[in-house]
Amino acid sequence: MKHFLSLADLPDFDATVQLAKKLKESPFAFEDQGKRKTIGLLFFNPSLRTRLSTQKAAQNLGLNTLVMNFSNEAWALEFEDGTEMRGIRSEHVREAAAVVSQYCDIVAIRAFASLTDKENDEAEIVLKSFQKYASIPVINMESATNHPLQALADALTLEENKTIHRPKVVLTWAPHPKALPHAVGNSFVNMMHYQDADFVIANPEGYDLDPRITKQITVLNNQEEALKNADFVYAKNWCSYTQYGHILRTDDEWMLSPEKMKLTNNAKFMHCLPIRRNIVVSDGVLDNPNSLVIEQANNRTYAAQAVLKTLLDNG
Amino acid sequence: MKHFLSLADLPDFDATVQLAKKLKESPFAFEDQGKRKTIGLLFFNPSLRTRLSTQKAAQNLGLNTLVMNFSNEAWALEFEDGTEMRGIRSEHVREAAAVVSQYCDIVAIRAFASLTDKENDEAEIVLKSFQKYASIPVINMESATNHPLQALADALTLEENKTIHRPKVVLTWAPHPKALPHAVGNSFVNMMHYQDADFVIANPEGYDLDPRITKQITVLNNQEEALKNADFVYAKNWCSYTQYGHILRTDDEWMLSPEKMKLTNNAKFMHCLPIRRNIVVSDGVLDNPNSLVIEQANNRTYAAQAVLKTLLDNG
Amino acid sequence: MKHFLSLADLPDFDATVQLAKKLKESPFAFEDQGKRKTIGLLFFNPSLRTRLSTQKAAQNLGLNTLVMNFSNEAWALEFEDGTEMRGIRSEHVREAAAVVSQYCDIVAIRAFASLTDKENDEAEIVLKSFQKYASIPVINMESATNHPLQALADALTLEENKTIHRPKVVLTWAPHPKALPHAVGNSFVNMMHYQDADFVIANPEGYDLDPRITKQITVLNNQEEALKNADFVYAKNWCSYTQYGHILRTDDEWMLSPEKMKLTNNAKFMHCLPIRRNIVVSDGVLDNPNSLVIEQANNRTYAAQAVLKTLLDNG
Numbered sequence: 028m029k030h031f032l033s034l035a036d037l038p039d040f041d042a043t044v045q046l047a048k049k050l051k052e053s054p055f056a057f058e059d060q061g062k063r064k065t066i067g068l069l070f071f072n073p074s075l076r077t078r079l080s081t082q083k084a085a086q087n088l089g090l091n092t093l094v095m096n097f098s099n100e101a102w103a104l105e106f107e108d109g110t111e112m113r114g115i116r117s118e119h120v121r122e123a124a125a126v127v128s129q130y131c132d133i134v135a136i137r138a139f140a141s142l143t144d145k146e147n148d149e150a151e152i153v154l155k156s157f158q159k160y161a162s163i164p165v166i167n168m169e170s171a172t173n174h175p176l177q178a179l180a181d182a183l184t185l186e187e188n189k190t191i192h193r194p195k196v197v198l199t200w201a202p203h204p205k206a207l208p209h210a211v212g213n214s215f216v217n218m219m220h221y222q223d224a225d226f227v228i229a230n231p232e233g234y235d236l237d238p239r240i241t242k243q244i245t246v247l248n249n250q251e252e253a254l255k256n257a258d259f260v261y262a263k264n265w266c267s268y269t270q271y272g273h274i275l276r277t278d279d280e281w282m283l284s285p286e287k288m289k290l291t292n293n294a295k296f297m298h299c300l301p302i303r304r305n306i307v308v309s310d311g312v313l314d315n316p317n318s319l320v321i322e323q324a325n326n327r328t329y330a331a332q333a334v335l336k337t338l339l340d341n342g
Numbered sequence: 343m344k345h346f347l348s349l350a351d352l353p354d355f356d357a358t359v360q361l362a363k364k365l366k367e368s369p370f371a372f373e374d375q376g377k378r379k380t381i382g383l384l385f386f387n388p389s390l391r392t393r394l395s396t397q398k399a400a401q402n403l404g405l406n407t408l409v410m411n412f413s414n415e416a417w418a419l420e421f422e423d424g425t426e427m428r429g430i431r432s433e434h435v436r437e438a439a440a441v442v443s444q445y446c447d448i449v450a451i452r453a454f455a456s457l458t459d460k461e462n463d464e465a466e467i468v469l470k471s472f473q474k475y476a477s478i479p480v481i482n483m484e485s486a487t488n489h490p491l492q493a494l495a496d497a498l499t500l501e502e503n504k505t506i507h508r509p510k511v512v513l514t515w516a517p518h519p520k521a522l523p524h525a526v527g528n529s530f531v532n533m534m535h536y537q538d539a540d541f542v543i544a545n546p547e548g549y550d551l552d553p554r555i556t557k558q559i560t561v562l563n564n565q566e567e568a569l570k571n572a573d574f575v576y577a578k579n580w581c582s583y584t585q586y587g588h589i590l591r592t593d594d595e596w597m598l599s600p601e602k603m604k605l606t607n608n609a610k611f612m613h614c615l616p617i618r619r620n621i622v623v624s625d626g627v628l629d630n631p632n633s634l635v636i637e638q639a640n641n642r643t644y645a646a647q648a649v650l651k652t653l654l655d656n657g
Numbered sequence: 658m659k660h661f662l663s664l665a666d667l668p669d670f671d672a673t674v675q676l677a678k679k680l681k682e683s684p685f686a687f688e689d690q691g692k693r694k695t696i697g698l699l700f701f702n703p704s705l706r707t708r709l710s711t712q713k714a715a716q717n718l719g720l721n722t723l724v725m726n727f728s729n730e731a732w733a734l735e736f737e738d739g740t741e742m743r744g745i746r747s748e749h750v751r752e753a754a755a756v757v758s759q760y761c762d763i764v765a766i767r768a769f770a771s772l773t774d775k776e777n778d779e780a781e782i783v784l785k786s787f788q789k790y791a792s793i794p795v796i797n798m799e800s801a802t803n804h805p806l807q808a809l810a811d812a813l814t815l816e817e818n819k820t821i822h823r824p825k826v827v828l829t830w831a832p833h834p835k836a837l838p839h840a841v842g843n844s845f846v847n848m849m850h851y852q853d854a855d856f857v858i859a860n861p862e863g864y865d866l867d868p869r870i871t872k873q874i875t876v877l878n879n880q881e882e883a884l885k886n887a888d889f890v891y892a893k894n895w896c897s898y899t900q901y902g903h904i905l906r907t908d909d910e911w912m913l914s915p916e917k918m919k920l921t922n923n924a925k926f927m928h929c930l931p932i933r934r935n936i937v938v939s940d941g942v943l944d945n946p947n948s949l950v951i952e953q954a955n956n957r958t959y960a961a962q963a964v965l966k967t968l969l970d971n972g
Contacts, residue, residue, distance in 0.1 A: 055378055063685055065713060075416040075438065079408055079445040083380060086406045091716045093709055096415060100726060101705040102931045111935040113834050118931030121943075122950065123705065126930065129955035130709040204428050300441065301417045301433030305426040313436075320437065325444035370693055390731040390753065394723055394760040398695060401721045411730060519743050615756065616732045616748030620741040628751075635752065640759035 030165045031334050034175045040221045047183045047333035054087045061090030067131035068094045071138040077168045084331035106152045124160035133164050140171035140208040142272035164338045178214035179330035184323045194258035200230035201307040203264035211299045212265045229253035233275045257291040285311035345480045346649050349490045355536045362498045362648035369402045376405030382446035383409045386453040392483045399646035421467045439475035448479050455486035455523040457587035479653045492614050493529035494645035499638045509573035515545035516622040518579035526614045527580045544568035548590045572606040600626035660795045661964050664805045670851045677813045677963035684717045691720030697761035698724045701768040707798045714961035736782045754790035763794050770801035770838040772902035794968045807929050808844035809960035814953045824888035830860035831937040833894035841929045842895045859883035863905045887921040915941035
């Protein structure tokens with residue numbers, strides 16, 4: 028594995044989940060592997076779980092960490108080639124990526140979707156530019172269209188909590204007052220391609236995810252039908268993909284409630300967090316023992332640690 | 343000790359001061375005790391001394407540190423229960439506190455008073471919410487009504503500098519152009535309840551601290567009378583407690599000057615910093631060899647280290 | 658060496674360059690020398706290279722690092738003496754510097770020129786105040802008039818890349834849309850005083866650097882004439898020194914291009930970064946194998962490490 032930009036970069040998905048599981052049991056088993064090496068964490072957007080869990084994972088492996096809030100601590104970056112840099116962007120990513128590569132052995136980057144320019148978002152300008160101009164491995168800490176560290180943590184959470192061989196897993200859209208990216212939804216779907224599961228996506232009309240990602244997966248526009256007999260329910264909002272960046276409805280019909288959860292097979296509840304209570308789901312779902320959201324957050328550390336260890340094994 | 347929210351949480355105040363004193367002599371005596379453990383420092387407000395001294399204390403004990411400026415690096419937090427999270431607050435403290443507990447072994451929090459909502463400030467919403475929803479020890483790095491790490495450092499400073507068994511200690515209000523919280527004043531008063539001292543508070547009319555904290559302590563409205571024969575003078579501004587959050591006077595009558603210090607028994611001068619020169623006190627007081635303010639700041643490290651060590655001893 | 662505010666503070670310039678070279682070969686040769694010691698990095702301005710390379714250098718020597726963005730994480734500082742601190746500046750540098758000295762063994766500071774007040778900038782208020790009131794060594798991470806860590810990295814870069822005993826080195830002014838400080842230009846000139854080289858400065862009329870720094874060095878107003886037979890070309894913008902802080906021309910006549918580089922003796926190209934492409938230089942110069950800009954950035958680590966090691970050797 029040269030970079031970790033998406034789950035597809037993993038040499039062996041199942042082995043990585045097992046590695047994450049092993050690292051959760053023995054977080055310090057390889058605490059000298061990263062010694063004398065440095066990871067740079069570059070944030071273009073806010074972060075709580077990713078910031079803390081990736082640092083924690085790095086420390087568990089003995090890596091030095093350098094954290095930067097790129098937007099306000101460094102220089103505004105230019106990503107376009109051939110442009111006359113006359114505006115507010117005072118450094119080109121060609122230099123920034125090459126320079127960071129002098130000080131770090133691995134660089135991890137968070138850069139959200141704009142949700143205003145679909146083509147640009149799908150081109151993953153920030154992440155791909157760093158990949159192109161950095162001479163070190165690049166890790167995706169949530170990009171415009173992908174959040175593979177979250178999906179890997181979710182896979183570990185499914186692995187730990189499934190009680191039957193082929194569970195029914197439902198990814199359901201849920202309401203939100205702001206237009207949110209598709210990254211988590213996309214990566215969860217990508218991850219489910221590796222699972223032996225009865226997987227269904229539920230979303231209102233107009234909210235279908237990119238069909239190149241969902242492929243043959245069943246998409247229902249009826250949430251209650253989808254929830255029937257589910258073993259796992261993953262709730263997540265995203266804005267419209269076809270009417271890119273738009274919010275098409277503001278009602279609470281799709282909010283997940285304890286009543287709706289009764290349709291399931293006593294399903295475990297999942298969400299990547301942060302979550303808006305009583306908008307995305309009602310309190311009763313989150314505060315129920317069946318909620319796995321905190322364990323998902325915990326598993327972020329071991330997902331990141333598995334990715335870091337795999338990259339260190341290569342180097 | 344499960345948490346350190348106020349001095350009352352210490353199992354033994356005097357023993358903690360002695361521990362801080364011992365750690366100041368041998369800061370690295372326990373440099374492996376925190377190995378493989380992590381402290382998260384969450385700042386909702388600016389900080390110089392607290393930020394640096396708490397990190398230093400943690401490093402002296404071998405702890406990993408994760409520092410976050412919560413307000414601009416993470417998500418705006420909701421603290422109210424049962425609310426529909428439709429506004430700018432995108433994460434509830436229930437999740438945030440539980441999540442931080444996955445990555446850290448101890449969490450320290452700074453969250454100042456609003457000074458606009460007395461009831462809310464006194465409820466210590468931020469600190470108490472973290473205490474309630476975190477599964478790890480919580481340390482107060484200055485909350486709405488308390489600054490116990492400062493008070494513990496002040497106790498060490500008194501201990502190091504007192505030359506008689508029962509010194510006279512004066513806490514005097516001083517002017518300030520901004521409305522400041524009562525946290526430092528409150529914690530200093532709380533700390534003095536453990537001291538064998540002749541303790542007097544001096545403040546103008548309308549500036550009495552919360553009587554539930556000052557209890558039987560003598561409060562004088564005459565600064566000069568209070569200063570007479572003092573061995574230690576601690577200056578500090580706070581806004582009105584009864585007319586909560588208000589500044590009642592803007593004159594400089596209560597500014598501490600070398601002339602006023604002549605009324606004392608060659609008193610040592612104390613202040614928690616930051617301090618506005620020639621507003622709170624005149625240069626002559628701060629630049630006098632009797633000023634202990636820098637040593638107080640130094641002692642912050644060992645106060646924090648004593649608290650951290652006590653929490654690590656438990657765990 | 659007590660402080661490192663400028664190259665003149667180095668006890669032996671050549672020995673320091675050789676030390677940097679040695680540390681580049683064996684970065685971890687002294688990885689325990691900084692153990693139990695702490696460096697504070699205080700930023701009053703943005704930073705990418707300096708931030709990361711100085712942290713990296715410190716980590717290579719085993720130092721703990723405490724990083725602070727002073728402007729937004731701490732209190733606004735007052736630098737003037739005797740003033741009544743009634744405004745937004747709530748802490749005086751006298752206290753701040755003394756306090757930081759309690760927690761750190763070395764402090765490094767970045768504080769750019771205002772470019773509005775020449776006298777103030779030349780007085781180096783921030784850096785000199787810290788020097789005056791700190792009780793620990795102070796390192797200049799770019800001040801109003803100097804950037805000696807950059808110049809030391811440049812010296813290492815020259816040393817590594819020169820193929821003849823006495824190369825021709827040209828420092829050429831280049832265009833920029835914003836008014837930039839003279840710090841890098843000044844320090845490069847200071848550094849060249851230690852070099853056996855044919856050194857020429859090229860800049861348009863009105864853009865002469867401080868003559869107390871350039872001294873007897875040839876200054877040409879004709880860029881093409883200066884570039885002839887150059888072995889190294891260092892491009893850098895600065896605003897007018899005589900008409901302090903002003904931009905006197907906005908044309909692109911002085912932009913460095915591959916055509917102009919043909920006048921040279923196949924010169925190596927240098928710049929401190931960040932650089933605005935197709936404004937300061939055209940893409941063709943930066944993307945040419947003769948460009949040393951990334952190696953200069955890499956050498957920042959070893960320049961900083963040599964300075965830190967020299968300070969640690971003293972202590």
